[in-house]
Amino acid sequence: MATLLDGLTWQGHASFRLQDAVTIYFDPWELRGEQAKADLILITHPHHDHLSAPDVKKLLKKETVVVGPKDVIDKLKAEGVETAFRVVSPGSKLEVGGVSLETPAAYNPSKKFHPRENGWVGYRVEIGGRSIYHTGDTDETHEARAITADVLLVPVAGTYTMNAEEAGRLADVIKPQVAIPMHWGKIVGSIEDAQLFKARASVPVTILEVER
Numbered sequence: 001m002a003t004l005l006d007g008l009t010w011q012g013h014a015s016f017r018l019q020d021a022v023t024i025y026f027d028p029w030e031l032r033g034e035q036a037k038a039d040l041i042l043i044t045h046p047h048h049d050h051l052s053a054p055d056v057k058k059l060l061k062k063e064t065v066v067v068g069p070k071d072v073i074d075k076l077k078a079e080g081v082e083t084a085f086r087v088v089s090p091g092s093k094l095e096v097g098g099v100s101l102e103t104p105a106a107y108n109p110s111k112k113f114h115p116r117e118n119g120w121v122g123y124r125v126e127i128g129g130r131s132i133y134h135t136g137d138t139d140e141t142h143e144a145r146a147i148t149a150d151v152l153l154v155p156v157a158g159t160y161t162m163n164a165e166e167a168g169r170l171a172d173v174i175k176p177q178v179a180i181p182m183h184w185g186k187i188v189g190s191i192e193d194a195q196l197f198k199a200r201a202s203v204p205v206t207i208l209e210v211e212r
Helices: 053-059 070-078 164-174 191-200
Strands: 008-010 016-019 023-026 040-042 065-068 084-087 092-096 099-103 123-127 130-134 151-155 178-182
Touching: 008 178, 023 123, 053 070, 065 070, 070 084, 151 164, 164 178, 164 191, 178 191
Parallel strands: 023 040, 040 065, 065 084, 130 151, 151 178
Antiparallel strands: 008 016, 016 023, 092 099, 099 123, 123 130
8 A cells, every 4th residue: 555655745635746757746736845846737627726826837847737627727828827738628538748647527416616517527647557536526426436546535525525424435436445535624624524534434544644
């Protein structure tokens, strides 16, 4: 399990850095201190706690590619981000910089916060012999249940996404080798949600500490 999490850092909320053959960021927001420059930045949707142009700008180098739905890319361009972009929609499969990506739909079937018709996504990444699925802001949907992955990064705090109980059910279906609770500790949710998810899930769960 330790090797599956090598190079993976939780930066709070839904933000992660993965340092492998390349450096990948998921939904960078409110980053602390100096950060490694990004080869790839993956953004799930344009809500302020997932899409931050100032944080994206901190991570850019000449070769950086930013991937996201069209409304994400349009917003970044409008805010002065200049780099290479790749637009994705739910169900996309592509390779960027030697990294295989799949973009499952991320939405709320019965809540107003993340409508399915907006075309927002999660990311399944294959790199270094492992697969990592960052669900994005979603509930327990049939698209999410269809994904397989070694590492599952899943929201647990409810309100805007699935809660700990629902996330536990999703983990039981996906059966990752390790699951990481996210989307707690800022805006909504607490360590208790992460702990409840760990108690509920039948798969190994690691509760990461935020990078300081």
